[in-house]
Structures are given as C-alpha cells and as structure tokens.
Amino acid sequence: MERKRILYLIVMVWMLVVLSGCSKDLEKSNQDLELGNTNGNFSQGGAMACQGDWMYYSMNGCIYKSKLDGSEKTMLYAMGNEDEWAEIKYINVCGEWVYFSGKNNETGGLYKIKTDGSKITRLVSDTGIKEVCVIGNQIYYDRVYAMSGDGNGSDKKRICAIKPEGSQFNISGDYMYWNEEDISSDVFLEWKYSICREKLDGTDEQELLETEIYDLVVDGEWMYYSHSGGVSKARIDGTEVQCLVDEDVQEYNIKDEWMYYTQGEDGEKVAIYKIKTDGTEQQKIATIEGTYHIDEIYVLGDWIYCYYYGNLKGVKNDGTEDSVIFEKRVDGTQEESEQTLENDTGSEVTMTTTTDAESNEKTGNIESEFSSMASLDEDDLTLNNTYETQFEEVTLITYPKFAFDFPSSWDLTTNVDENGETAVVTSSRGVTVTYTHMSGYKREDLLSNGMKIMLRVEATKVGDSSFVPSYVQATDFSYLGKFVVAKLKVTGQLDMLSDSEFTDVDGTVCYAVIPESELGIHDSVVSQYCVEFGYDYSGIISLIAEAPEGEFTKAEEKAVIKMLESYRVVE
Numbered sequence: 001m002e003r004k005r006i007l008y009l010i011v012m013v014w015m016l017v018v019l020s021g022c023s024k025d026l027e028k029s030n031q032d033l034e035l036g037n038t039n040g041n042f043s044q045g046g047a048m049a050c051q052g053d054w055m056y057y058s059m060n061g062c063i064y065k066s067k068l069d070g071s072e073k074t075m076l077y078a079m080g081n082e083d084e085w086a087e088i089k090y091i092n093v094c095g096e097w098v099y100f101s102g103k104n105n106e107t108g109g110l111y112k113i114k115t116d117g118s119k120i121t122r123l124v125s126d127t128g129i130k131e132v133c134v135i136g137n138q139i140y141y142d143r144v145y146a147m148s149g150d151g152n153g154s155d156k157k158r159i160c161a162i163k164p165e166g167s168q169f170n171i172s173g174d175y176m177y178w179n180e181e182d183i184s185s186d187v188f189l190e191w192k193y194s195i196c197r198e199k200l201d202g203t204d205e206q207e208l209l210e211t212e213i214y215d216l217v218v219d220g221e222w223m224y225y226s227h228s229g230g231v232s233k234a235r236i237d238g239t240e241v242q243c244l245v246d247e248d249v250q251e252y253n254i255k256d257e258w259m260y261y262t263q264g265e266d267g268e269k270v271a272i273y274k275i276k277t278d279g280t281e282q283q284k285i286a287t288i289e290g291t292y293h294i295d296e297i298y299v300l301g302d303w304i305y306c307y308y309y310g311n312l313k314g315v316k317n318d319g320t321e322d323s324v325i326f327e328k329r330v331d332g333t334q335e336e337s338e339q340t341l342e343n344d345t346g347s348e349v350t351m352t353t354t355t356d357a358e359s360n361e362k363t364g365n366i367e368s369e370f371s372s373m374a375s376l377d378e379d380d381l382t383l384n385n386t387y388e389t390q391f392e393e394v395t396l397i398t399y400p401k402f403a404f405d406f407p408s409s410w411d412l413t414t415n416v417d418e419n420g421e422t423a424v425v426t427s428s429r430g431v432t433v434t435y436t437h438m439s440g441y442k443r444e445d446l447l448s449n450g451m452k453i454m455l456r457v458e459a460t461k462v463g464d465s466s467f468v469p470s471y472v473q474a475t476d477f478s479y480l481g482k483f484v485v486a487k488l489k490v491t492g493q494l495d496m497l498s499d500s501e502f503t504d505v506d507g508t509v510c511y512a513v514i515p516e517s518e519l520g521i522h523d524s525v526v527s528q529y530c531v532e533f534g535y536d537y538s539g540i541i542s543l544i545a546e547a548p549e550g551e552f553t554k555a556e557e558k559a560v561i562k563m564l565e566s567y568r569v570v571e
Helices: 002-032 039-043 356-370 391-395 554-565
Strands: 048-051 054-059 062-067 074-078 086-094 097-104 108-114 121-124 132-135 138-141 145-148 167-172 175-183 191-199 206-210 216-219 222-227 230-235 242-245 252-255 258-265 269-276 283-289 296-300 303-308 311-316 322-326 339-342 348-351 385-388 401-406 411-417 420-426 432-438 453-464 483-495 509-515 520-525 540-546 568-570
Touching: 039 167, 039 216, 039 252, 039 296, 048 086, 048 296, 054 086, 054 322, 062 086, 062 097, 074 108, 086 132, 097 132, 121 145, 132 167, 167 216, 175 216, 216 252, 222 252, 242 258, 252 296, 258 296, 269 303, 283 303, 283 311, 391 411, 391 420, 401 432, 401 554, 432 554, 453 509, 453 554, 483 554, 509 554, 540 554
Parallel strands: none
Antiparallel strands: 048 054, 054 062, 062 074, 086 097, 097 108, 108 121, 132 138, 138 145, 167 175, 175 191, 191 206, 216 222, 222 230, 230 242, 252 258, 258 269, 269 283, 296 303, 303 311, 311 322, 339 348, 385 401, 401 568, 411 420, 420 432, 432 540, 453 483, 453 520, 483 509, 509 540
C-alpha cells in the first residue's frame, strides 16, 4: 500500500511539472505568434510591411512587392483605375497571404491576396475599415471585430460591444492598445487623451495613462508615444514615464530597441535620426532633400523608408546605402518598373514603363471581376428617430430647443451641463452627426487654437436647412440670414512654420449646417470644425457630419444630408 502511495505521488508530481511546462509553452506560443506587421509601422498607417527579404507597400492605390532595396518590383494589385481615387493601408503579411484595407470611389473593404499576386479575395465589404492587424491566422480590425485569416470572412465576430474612441490600434501579447480620445466633462471643449488596453476577447478594459498623445507604439514591456514636446515612453502598466526626445519630432518608429525619427532642418530638407530606446547613442543617419516634412516613416529589416509629397525613398539604418523606390517627375507622374503578372482569373496584366495611372487602367478589370462578391453592409438609413436638445430643461436657462432626425439604428450619446451640450449619433461604420452648443463663447474668441497646419476648405451648397434664425431672449439673430447644408472639402494645406503657400490636396469631406453667407473658400482654417463652421447664437452652435477617413458612401452621403436638412427649431 505504501509503495502504491509513493508511486501515486510521483505520478502526480510529474503531471504537475508537465502541465506547468505546457502552460508556459502555451503562454510563450501566444507571445510568439507571427504578427503581420510591426506596431511601429501600424502607427504610421501600415502602408509598408515585409517578410524576409521582400517588402510589400502601397503607392497611389496600388500594392507592390519588391526587394528591400527596391529592385525586382512587381505590382500585385490596383484598387482602381486612373479615374478613381484609391487607397491601400494596414498591410499585413503572414505565411502566403497579404492582408490589407483598401477602397476607391465605389467600393472597398478588407482584402487578402497571395504573395504572388493571385487569389484576390474580399473578406469584408465595408469602406470604413481603416485598422487591420493580423496575428497568427487571426484577423482583428477596427478594434471591434475578429475573424480567421484562413476563411472567407464568414466567421466574423464582434469582440467589443462598443468601439473604443480614438486611434493607434496596437496588439502586444494578449492585449490590444489604443489612444482614447474624449471631451472632458470638467472643461468643455478640452480634449482628454489616454492610453487604454483590453484583452483580445474584449474583456479587462483598462486606462493605463492619461497624457497628451499623437502616435502610440507598444513594443514589449514599453509604450512609446509622441506629444507636443517630443517622444516619451512608459511601462505597459502606465508607470515609469520617461522622455526620450525633448525636441519637436515629425514622425517616429520603433524596432529592435531603436527609435527612428525625423526632424526638419534649415532649408527644404529633413533629417533622419536614431536613438536607443534607453535614450543613449543618439545619431543622425541621413538627410532627405526637397521637403519640409516627412508624412510617414517605416522600418523594414535594416532599411528605413520615408513617404513625402508622392515620393518614397529608403536608406540603410546605418546610413551607408539609399534607394529611390518612387520619385515624382516634374509632370507629377512616377517611374514604374516593367513587370508581368497574372490575377486569380488567369487573365494577364502587362505593366510597361509608364505612369501609375496608365498601369491602374490596365489592372482595373481585377476589381470589376469581384466587386459584386458582396454588397455593402449599409446601415439602416431611414430617419425614424428625432433628437431634441435638452439645454434649457437641464440648466433652467431660457434657450431655444433644436431638433434633428436620425436613423433609430444609430447610437446616441449626449452630455448636457451649464457649459453647453453635445449630442452625437453614430452609425455602425463610424459615421457621426454631432450637435455642439458651447455656452458663453463667441466664435471670434476661439477661431485660433495654435495649430501648425492651416487648411484650405471649400464650402459648397448641397441642400437647404430647415433652421430659421430668430430671437434668443432679447437678441435678434435673424441677421444670420438663410441657412444651408454645405459640403466641406479640404483642398489645400500649409505648414505655418515652413510653407509660404498652400499645397493642393485631395482632402477629407464632411457636411455641416452653416449660414449661406459662409459658402466659398475658407483659406485660414486652424480651429476645430465645431468652431470654424459653427455660428454665434448666444453661444456657438454647430451641426456637423463626419465619416471615417473623411469618406462617405453614396448612401451615407444622402442620409446625412437629409439629417442636416431636418435640423430645426422646436416651437
């Protein structure tokens, strides 16, 4: 009997050891799953990724494959033709597949394509997708949804009941991290920024650090974030905050215990620096001529790549070599390499040394062949609900009551106190219509907020508003005249620290209710739109519709215009 008992104890101890080892292996395997791109590259928009000696990158709505030095270039896929605006972002490479979000004027969504350019597949048909992260064979996108990378998108599941506000989607270990953005309830119009995380199953949401933040990169046990004073880091639990660079940084990236970043220099040039993530060994790598600002910086292998003004250039991380990947000609076109590829239908597409636009025209048939694979997942756009403002009832201050109609399927969030009122209705894709009332303010007092970038915005009429200005207490505001629904299109931008004139851009679009007198070109936009395109009405009032990445579907555009047209005074 005693012998059996001893044998039993030996077996139990052995099993515990084995199970403990399995648990550790499981934990390790979770950490070691292949990530489709680095968090540093995701923070820049994910336009570049690499696998071994090959890089995959986006340019002018096309996805290319080449060696890290830019040689052996092949175009894998084009999102549109020369008549279409197109964009590809958040590229991930895992195994034999490249995953990315893409869209053009008519369609878009989450796609995958073989690394050889075959078998293009649209997994999700939603033009609002902007953040994609692949780990192992699991796809996470927009911080809300997950699905298998092996399938066709049919196993999509929601992992968060409510999409977190903010940006900078990172995955590290068992957690997703992001930069949360919210308006402070204590001080009206003061934005609150914080770094948050939650488990990949949507549980255990935490606020880690409240701080000013632009770009977030999570790497191992540390979080890195840029702000107006440079770049800082903190432990992933929010402790041990340290400043790495206390100078103005344009863009930065993190890889292998190094931070790479750009800073403007005197004249039309930008310097690339690197510094150890412990703050040591700071050194200048290279200088890029012909620009005041780098738009995005990527780190692939031992190369650093910079996007600026339609150009893409690379430099070795020790400064010993450089390479021109794309360079804009004087006429605005770009060089192409000669390549031939086949799509998944077997039709041959030949690319000659010509412009990107010509190449896109030749490959445009690819999109048309599968654009009907799935219809757009449109929200219910019927205006069957009404919001009426609550400022007068909550504060007991005599003030008009306004109303606007919206779809009952959209989410409504409100905040009302003595400082004013906000009401936001949000579609499942992230389109918003926001009513803002800033009590006790005048537009002229808030029209400048110290932003470095000035925008040129064109306001054009797309509809008539039901709002007719009248009296607020004893003040007559009828002088504001007729109100309209306007399309606000960004057509130019200017860096006030370096530029002498606007650079033309095909920028974002939103819609707003504004006085008809405000139609035309606004060439000094430096304030928030709720101020810039609000109106004085014993406070500042605005009603503005926005979409992810500033792009509406045709159905959404029609719906938000009707919503803004319904804006009125409740008698």
